[in-house]
Amino acid sequence: MTDRAAATFVARRLGVLGAVLAKPSGAFGVGIVALHLVLALFGPLFVPYDYAQQNVDTMMLAPSAEHWFGTDRLGRDVFTRTVLGGREAIVISTLATVIAMAWGGFLGIFLALVGGRIDEIIMRGVDAMLSLPWVLTVMIFVTALGTSSSVLVPVLGFSYGLAVIRIARSAALDFVARDFILAAQARGERRWTIVIRELLPNVRDALSVEAAMQWSWMILGFSSLSFLGFGVAPPTPDWGLMISDSRGLMAVAPWTVLWPMAALSTLVIGINLAADAFAKVLGVDRTRKVPGQ
Amino acid sequence: MNAAPLLAVEHLTIATAGPHGVPIVDDVSLQLDAGATLGIAGESGCGKSTLLLAIMSITRTGLVHRAGICRFDGLSLFDATERELERIRGSRIALIPQNAGTALTPTIRVGDQIDESLKLHTDLDRKQRQQRIVELLDAVHLPTPATLARRFPHELSGGQLQRVAIAMALAAEPVLLLLDEPTTGLDVTTQLGILDLLVELRRRTGVAMVCVSHDLGVIARLSDRMMVMYAGQSVEEAPTSSLLRRPAHPYARSLIASIPRLSVGAIPAAIPGRPPAPGSAPAGCRFAPRCTKAAAICIAAAPPLSEIEPGARAACHFPDTAPLIWPAAEGHSKHESASSKPLLAIDDLVVSYARHGLIERTMRRPTGANAVDHVELSLHPGEILGLVGESGSGKSTILRAIAGLWPALDGEIRFAGKYDLDRPAATRERSVLRAIQLVFQNPDASLNPRHTVREILAQPLRLYFNLSRAAMAYRMSSLLRDVRLDDGYLDRYPAQLSGGERQRIAIARAYAAEPDILLCDEITSALDVSVQASILHLLRDLSGSRGTACILVSHDLAVVQALADRIAVLYRGRLVELGPAKGVCAAPAHPYTQALIAAVLEPDPDHDAGRVPAPRERDDRVSAGCPYAGRCSIRIERCFEEMPHWHDVATGQMARCIMLPGAVGAL
Numbered sequence: 001m002t003d004r005a006a007a008t009f010v011a012r013r014l015g016v017l018g019a020v021l022a023k024p025s026g027a028f029g030v031g032i033v034a035l036h037l038v039l040a041l042f043g044p045l046f047v048p049y050d051y052a053q054q055n056v057d058t059m060m061l062a063p064s065a066e067h068w069f070g071t072d073r074l075g076r077d078v079f080t081r082t083v084l085g086g087r088e089a090i091v092i093s094t095l096a097t098v099i100a101m102a103w104g105g106f107l108g109i110f111l112a113l114v115g116g117r118i119d120e121i122i123m124r125g126v127d128a129m130l131s132l133p134w135v136l137t138v139m140i141f142v143t144a145l146g147t148s149s150s151v152l153v154p155v156l157g158f159s160y161g162l163a164v165i166r167i168a169r170s171a172a173l174d175f176v177a178r179d180f181i182l183a184a185q186a187r188g189e190r191r192w193t194i195v196i197r198e199l200l201p202n203v204r205d206a207l208s209v210e211a212a213m214q215w216s217w218m219i220l221g222f223s224s225l226s227f228l229g230f231g232v233a234p235p236t237p238d239w240g241l242m243i244s245d246s247r248g249l250m251a252v253a254p255w256t257v258l259w260p261m262a263a264l265s266t267l268v269i270g271i272n273l274a275a276d277a278f279a280k281v282l283g284v285d286r287t288r289k290v291p292g293q
Numbered sequence: 294m295n296a297a298p299l300l301a302v303e304h305l306t307i308a309t310a311g312p313h314g315v316p317i318v319d320d321v322s323l324q325l326d327a328g329a330t331l332g333i334a335g336e337s338g339c340g341k342s343t344l345l346l347a348i349m350s351i352t353r354t355g356l357v358h359r360a361g362i363c364r365f366d367g368l369s370l371f372d373a374t375e376r377e378l379e380r381i382r383g384s385r386i387a388l389i390p391q392n393a394g395t396a397l398t399p400t401i402r403v404g405d406q407i408d409e410s411l412k413l414h415t416d417l418d419r420k421q422r423q424q425r426i427v428e429l430l431d432a433v434h435l436p437t438p439a440t441l442a443r444r445f446p447h448e449l450s451g452g453q454l455q456r457v458a459i460a461m462a463l464a465a466e467p468v469l470l471l472l473d474e475p476t477t478g479l480d481v482t483t484q485l486g487i488l489d490l491l492v493e494l495r496r497r498t499g500v501a502m503v504c505v506s507h508d509l510g511v512i513a514r515l516s517d518r519m520m521v522m523y524a525g526q527s528v529e530e531a532p533t534s535s536l537l538r539r540p541a542h543p544y545a546r547s548l549i550a551s552i553p554r555l556s557v558g559a560i561p562a563a564i565p566g567r568p569p570a571p572g573s574a575p576a577g578c579r580f581a582p583r584c585t586k587a588a589a590i591c592i593a594a595a596p597p598l599s600e601i602e603p604g605a606r607a608a609c610h611f612p613d614t615a616p617l618i619w620p621a622a623e624g625h626s627k628h629e630s631a632s633s634k635p636l637l638a639i640d641d642l643v644v645s646y647a648r649h650g651l652i653e654r655t656m657r658r659p660t661g662a663n664a665v666d667h668v669e670l671s672l673h674p675g676e677i678l679g680l681v682g683e684s685g686s687g688k689s690t691i692l693r694a695i696a697g698l699w700p701a702l703d704g705e706i707r708f709a710g711k712y713d714l715d716r717p718a719a720t721r722e723r724s725v726l727r728a729i730q731l732v733f734q735n736p737d738a739s740l741n742p743r744h745t746v747r748e749i750l751a752q753p754l755r756l757y758f759n760l761s762r763a764a765m766a767y768r769m770s771s772l773l774r775d776v777r778l779d780d781g782y783l784d785r786y787p788a789q790l791s792g793g794e795r796q797r798i799a800i801a802r803a804y805a806a807e808p809d810i811l812l813c814d815e816i817t818s819a820l821d822v823s824v825q826a827s828i829l830h831l832l833r834d835l836s837g838s839r840g841t842a843c844i845l846v847s848h849d850l851a852v853v854q855a856l857a858d859r860i861a862v863l864y865r866g867r868l869v870e871l872g873p874a875k876g877v878c879a880a881p882a883h884p885y886t887q888a889l890i891a892a893v894l895e896p897d898p899d900h901d902a903g904r905v906p907a908p909r910e911r912d913d914r915v916s917a918g919c920p921y922a923g924r925c926s927i928r929i930e931r932c933f934e935e936m937p938h939w940h941d942v943a944t945g946q947m948a949r950c951i952m953l954p955g956a957v958g959a960l
Contacts, residue, residue, distance in 0.1 A: 180740055187756055189756065190719075
């Protein structure tokens with residue numbers, strides 16, 4: 001890419017971000033997500049307590065000047081644990097999203113291009129796997145291989161990638177019938193060249209928005225796993241685990257549950273608002289249903 | 294014109310909504326008496342369709358009525374209430390939209406759709422309406438109207454749908470008919486039938502018509518007066534015959550001169566430059582930047598639309614009064630297809646889009662209708678071969694088979710005498726792929742919208758040649774120069790180019806491969822006429838200077854005749870006539886070629902299209918013999934039974950018809 005083309009590319013990206021921030025919902029969403037990322041990144045530098053420090057004297061204290069969000073049943077500071085509780089979820093879900101988008105995206109575009117019997121067979125296989133609840137799939141792997149992040153990332157990436165295949169395939173199908181693909185085939189370009197050079201740039205916007213949505217679902221999914229006890233191991237702070245730990249205390253010490261819940265839901269809502277704003281600006285129609293879904 | 298006209302539009306301005314609204318239709322006035330016809334001509338984006346809709350007081354989303362009035366039969370339409378408008382629309386003013394076929398609801402029988410209109414606009418009872426539907430369908434010359442009324446839109450052909458749309462518009466006996474590109478998208482022979490019908494209806498019912506079209510041939514046939522629009526303004530208005538013969542405004546002159554004509558046979562002159570985008574029109578005359586006669590005053594002051602002779606008005610400081618003179622067919626020596634070895638030899642080619650079972654495929658025996666049926670063709674080095682026929686005649690399919698984009702069912706395509714092209718592009722040798730390049734009809738679709746011109750041109754260079762960066766850059770700029778563009782285009786995206794510029798880039802991409810054969814699939818049909826002429830010049834110059842052989846597929850005989858050395862005429866996948874371009878156009882031998890040439894509309898008031906023998910009743914039998922038998926005006930029973938052999942009619946010209954003199958005995 002020449003300097004000038006690169007400059008127009010950057011300008012376009014900056015223009016998109018500007019247009020997103022100009023929308024109230026977009027600015028709000030991007031703001032929330034940015035705040036969460038800053039907290040996750042720099043949290044350890046300013047949290048007032050040790051997240052694992054148990055203290056019998058400070059069990060289940062209500063929020064106060066000393067403990068802004070109160071303490072849990074082991075006397076740990078809820079503020080500290082809430083600030084740090086998203087780190088694992090964000091890192092693992094980000095990595096898993098990248099994997100899901102990469103394999104699901106490429107396979108989806110490829111299937112749209114080749115079509116025919118190969119497409120038919122693989123898509124029916126994808127349908128079959130999508131009909132299984134993903135939690136079940138993930139739990140089978142996790143039970144067999146352990147709950148380390150080196151297991152969780154690929155397993156989550158694989159199971160979420162199945163849905164990406166359909167989305168990437170349907171986005172690419174809009175372009176496969178266009179003459180520029182025929183032109184590339186007539187030139188004798190190789191299939192992967194067509195996927196990467198001709199189709200990918202055209203579905204990039206749709207896939208970027210999809211990636212954001214996948215990311216938010218992945219964060220929820222990972223938290224659900226933690227909640228069920230298949231995610232991170234205690235005492236590492238994690239929202240899903242915190243909610244699971246304290247769910248019995250809802251009536252007596254609601255702050256132990258509500259803060260991690262608030263943190264988790266704001267992040268997910270923020271990502272969704274931002275993704276919707278990006279979709280509008282990029283002209284990606286997310287209301288259109290994927291065929292067969 | 295003492296009596297109040299039926300329709301009077303005065304100083305109408307339609308603009309985009311918003312504080313910085315840009316006028317799309319700018320200060321246009323027109324008048325139409327009862328029973329009169331007006332044609333509005335202009336290129337895409339000149340505001341002609343917007344003007345037509347505004348006559349019904351309809352503005353498209355995003356547009357607003359800014360100024361001016363539109364008075365229909367004494368009622369000012371922009372001041373009328375919604376109720377008053379409802380009473381007029383559909384019943385007194387009827388619109389026949391572009392692509393009327395898609396305007397019909399696919400799930401409702403056509404008779405019931407006409408019934409809707411009758412229910413709304415008349416007081417007839419059920420039985421009377423049923424009778425009226427049949428009358429209407431009969432009036433538009435549809436066969437067996439009673440049974441046809443019970444058909445669904447998808448069961449009818451394009452021409453039949455257009456007739457149904459006309460019947461629907463006539464249901465309430467309107468006094469004014471608005472036609473938006475009434476025949477665009479139809480085959481020439483079908484188009485002629487629709488135009489004849491409209492002329493006849495006008496004579497019979499006395500309905501007034503306003504017809505918008507980019508095709509001056511359609512306007513010449515349909516309207517008494519015509520108006521030429523440019524950049525939202527009316528630049529000339531006069532009786533059709535005098536305007537076409539002696540256009541006064543330079544734009545009208547260039548536009549009329551840019552249309553390829555069968556009777557001339559040379560590539561017409563193009564209009565340089567491009568029309569201004571809405572809102573960026575220059576302060577003076579809007580055509581001044583492209584005008585060869587522009588003087589200082591043209592740039593300084595916009596000329597008013599003023600009378601140049603009784604009944605004719607033009608907006609030009611220096612109106613011309615001389616009749617247009619056609620360039621004589623140039624002495625440009627076309628390629629002589631000498632005894633050289635053919636570059637491409639197509640032998641007994643059969644292509645089918647039908648799915649074939651295992652048995653048919655192993656037997657290699659075609660079943661049912663084939664898109665291309667036993668076609669034999671050859672292409673010599675440097676030759677331009679024109680392939681003409683109506684939609685569905687298989688002309689594009691032949692190109693696809695040559696390019697390896699669709700497999701042939703049977704037959705052989707040989708390139709340069711040694712390469713068998715009976716395999717998909719993906720498995721062909723690089724050198725063969727390089728030698729055969731394809732240019733598509735619509736550059737909007739054939740250029741990747743996410744690639745810059747640089748990336749587009751780099752693809753073939755990277756694929757076929759091993760070039761250094763500097764060599765690549767050099768090649769790209771020389772390619773751009775060849776298509777009359779410059780390096781400034783390298784970093785632009787297709788969306789930033791005009792239609793003509795996009796097609797130039799597509800041609801440059803094909804030439805980047807230094808092909809021996811260029812396959813051109815309707816490469817000008819998505820472009821305006823003034824741009825078309827420049828593309829045709831470009832193609833002739835490039836193929837001439839490099840000796841590239843071309844196969845030029847087009848439905849437009851005039852375009853093909855201007856460029857091609859030889860013409861092959863296809864009907865339903867079969868070759869029916871083949872010969873030198875001049876000969877085939879001047880003395881067509883096959884009845885189908887004759888019908889095709891007779892149906893060509895020339896923008897010439899003296900031109901008398903349609904001097905074809907009156908069409909006979911169609912015979913819908915499946916013909917085992919000549920594919921054209923069912924529509925042929927001179928068929929005999931034997932045409933259905935045996936396939937005629939080739940028969941020489943002149944030097945190098947042959948046709949396939951048993952009714953040719955001498956042919957019957959030959960069988």
